[in-house]
Amino acid sequence: MPAPSAPVEETSTDAAIRRAGLRVTDTRRAVYDALRSLPHAPADALFERVKATVPATSVQSVYNALGDFVTTGIARRIEPAGHPGLFELRVDDNHHHVVCTACGRVEDIDCVVGQAPCLHPDETHGFRIHTAEVTFWGLCTSCADA
Amino acid sequence: MPAPSAPVEETSTDAAIRRAGLRVTDTRRAVYDALRSLPHAPADALFERVKATVPATSVQSVYNALGDFVTTGIARRIEPAGHPGLFELRVDDNHHHVVCTACGRVEDIDCVVGQAPCLHPDETHGFRIHTAEVTFWGLCTSCADA
DNA sequence: TTAGTTGCAAAGGCTTTGCACGCGC
DNA sequence: GCGCGTGCAAAGCCTTTGCAACTAA
Numbered sequence: 001m002p003a004p005s006a007p008v009e010e011t012s013t014d015a016a017i018r019r020a021g022l023r024v025t026d027t028r029r030a031v032y033d034a035l036r037s038l039p040h041a042p043a044d045a046l047f048e049r050v051k052a053t054v055p056a057t058s059v060q061s062v063y064n065a066l067g068d069f070v071t072t073g074i075a076r077r078i079e080p081a082g083h084p085g086l087f088e089l090r091v092d093d094n095h096h097h098v099v100c101t102a103c104g105r106v107e108d109i110d111c112v113v114g115q116a117p118c119l120h121p122d123e124t125h126g127f128r129i130h131t132a133e134v135t136f137w138g139l140c141t142s143c144a145d146a
Numbered sequence: 147m148p149a150p151s152a153p154v155e156e157t158s159t160d161a162a163i164r165r166a167g168l169r170v171t172d173t174r175r176a177v178y179d180a181l182r183s184l185p186h187a188p189a190d191a192l193f194e195r196v197k198a199t200v201p202a203t204s205v206q207s208v209y210n211a212l213g214d215f216v217t218t219g220i221a222r223r224i225e226p227a228g229h230p231g232l233f234e235l236r237v238d239d240n241h242h243h244v245v246c247t248a249c250g251r252v253e254d255i256d257c258v259v260g261q262a263p264c265l266h267p268d269e270t271h272g273f274r275i276h277t278a279e280v281t282f283w284g285l286c287t288s289c290a291d292a
Numbered sequence: 293t294t295a296g297t298t299g300c301a302a303a304g305g306c307t308t309t310g311c312a313c314g315c316g317c
Numbered sequence: 318g319c320g321c322g323t324g325c326a327a328a329g330c331c332t333t334t335g336c337a338a339c340t341a342a
Contacts, residue, residue, distance in 0.1 A: 128284050294340105295341095
């Protein structure tokens with residue numbers, strides 16, 4: 001036996017899917033792994049990736065899996081205006097996104113402040129707010145040079 | 147002559163359109179007025195409104211007008227994930243949005259802080275940032291009660 | 293006049309839905 | 318074995334594009 005001296009949190013793909021209450025299937029495993037390789041990928045890019053492992057799959061099945069991931073909370077869908085939906089696994093931490101207005105590239109930005117004041121407005125029109133989402137728009141290095 | 151004692155800024159619909167460098171047409175005037183009545187409206191709702199004034203118009207013409215407004219900067223398009231694009235006239239001031247996760251209702255939120263620290267991250271992956279967009283997700287009063 | 297706009301039609305991209313078969317548990 | 322998930326097909330929604338006729342400047 002491997003004698004785990006410290007409590008080893010099982011972080012494999014299978015475990016993550018199972019923890020979400022979903023059955024482990026080839027498609028879901030492949031989609032999850034694809035999300036790990038491609039941090040901010042649109043569905044069709046993920047599909048291309050998944051096809052390499054599970055050739056019989058379809059775009060719709062990838063959408064199914066992504067939908068299940070988003071519903072159960074192990075993935076998140078972001079939708080920068082003017083671009084198709086992108087999917088990512090980072091879901092628990094409070095981070096934001098920069099989107100290149102020219103090429104659509106997306107990068108993560110860690111929030112520099114713990115309790116951002118602008119994320120806790122006092123006038124909320126009575127809304128009970130549970131999430132804040134920040135998107136920065138700008139030019140990435142490649143597009144700024146061009 | 148009306149003898150304007152103070153310099154009167156002409157703020158009529160026509161003037162706004164003309165100032166954007168666009169020709170004034172019935173369709174554009176109607177779309178602009180519809181935007182004033184419906185602060186965060188999707189294209190089809192605006193179309194319904196416009197049809198009352200200009201029955202011969204079409205959804206595509208409304209899209210044309212909206213596209214022109216957005217391009218010239220007198221309107222802005224926001225796209226809360228999961229909902230069709232919404233259009234609004236408030237464009238010069240720094241304000242954000244609350245979106246109801248249940249019914250999709252959108253309200254404006256004025257930014258309480260002038261220079262929000264979270265909107266000026268130091269690590270930007272080399273992006274030259276020019277805009278920051280904040281979306282709050284929550285439940286509006288009606289949906290929270292239900 | 294003449295270039296910018298319209299209205300119509302059609303296509304396009306992204307995503308969801310419905311259903312019979314197959315597989316995870 | 319039971320039920321969830323897949324794969325296939327088709328439809329759906331929102332939006333953009335192309336083009337001849339029209340009209341604001």
